[in-house]
Amino acid sequence: MNKIPTIVDATRKHNNVEVERKRIRAIRNSDVLIQVTHDSEKSSSNKSSSNQLCQILSIDVGCVATGYSHLDRAPCCVAIVNDRCEIIFNSLIKPDKPVVSDLLPFSGVRTAELWGAPSFDEVIEKVHSFFTPTTLIVGQSIMSDIEWMKLEQGVHYNSLIELGDEFTTFDLKYGTHETYVLLNIDLHAMGGHVAKNDAKASIKLYNEYLKDKDQSKLGQAQNALLKAPTKIPLFRQFSGIYEGVCLSAFNRGYCRCGQPLINELHKLTNEKKRRNSNDRKEEALSTSIHKKMKVLNEKNQS
Known part of the structure; x- marks a missing residue:
């Protein structure tokens, strides 16, 4: 003007x-x-x-043992990586219970490092600030990480991509077979399962084989995984137990504590959610029918 x-x-x-x-x-x-x-x-x-709308993040949580079953865990570290493989958040977490074992080969963290770490409440507030209702989360056995960080669908994310389902993974928790065969990265050789390394590996797998939705490329990756010899998963190398702590949260054959497996708990949780959803639908339908019947009765009386 x-x-x-x-x-x-x-x-x-x-x-x-x-x-x-x-x-x-x-x-x-x-x-x-x-x-x-x-x-x-x-x-x-x-x-x-x-x-x-296209925000894509991977989140990975490392845990220490606060007891001797595979369910006795507390978060000790968390990392968030964006779709450019940039680490946008990485923090230790001070457990609110005494640590029985730091599970070093699996967490990549020593107990002494956690003494001055921020509390769980401090960390989770920062974690939530990175997520939006439209976020797509990518990861391995991602529901465990989501539950640890109390991320809610519709509040902190819209949808998930479980890499284990996409690649028909051999190692249900860590995806080391996919990472080693498809990316030539040995997570075992990187100081244990460090959260930031696992999250970056998830994003790299997504970018390389899933982002473009190229089924032929994904098929080639799946064939390569089937043909390649599998490395012995870390929990099997320790025969399912480390410093007296049960490691096998995903494999009943190696479980030493007899507690439910993680996938069994997820299944129960999903079934409970479905039942609650069905109950709400039935209640809403019953209320609607009751209102309609009331209107009809009033008309008939008049």
Whole structure:
């Protein structure tokens, strides 16, 4: 709009008709400019919105043992990695219970490192700040990490990609077979299962084989996994027990404590959610029928 007076003033030496024509032309051009600018802003806004919709994150949580069953765990570290493989958050967590074992080969953390670490409540507040209702979360056995960090669907994320399901993984927890065969990365040789390394590996697998939804590439990856010799999972190397602590939360054959497996607990949780959902639907239907019957009875009485 600032350009309009300049155009009009430049024509003052001409007659009044020419001035008026110039003024009208300037206003029209200005309107077009405003519309183009507005459209550009809308486009920019849409792109920003689209980027927000496409936020892809991987989160990985490491745990120490607070007891001797495979369910006695407390988070000791957490890392979040974005779709560019950048570590955007990485923190230790001070457990709120005494530590029986730091499970060093599995957590990558020593107990002494946790003494001055922030509390669980401090860390979880920061973790939640990275997630939105439109976030896509990628990871290995991702439900465990989501439950540890109390992430809720519709609040902190929209959907999940479980890499184990996509690649038909051999190692249900860590995905070391996929990482080693497809990325040539040995997570065992990187100081244990460090959360940030596991999260980065998940994003790399997603970017390379799942992001473009190329079924032929995914099929080639699955064939390569089937043909490659499998490494012995870490928990089997310790025969399912480390410093007296049961390690086998995903494999009944190696479980030493007799507690339910993680996938069994997830199944029970999902069944409970379905039952609660069905109960709510039945209750809503019953209420609706009751209201309709009441209206019909009132009409019949009148």
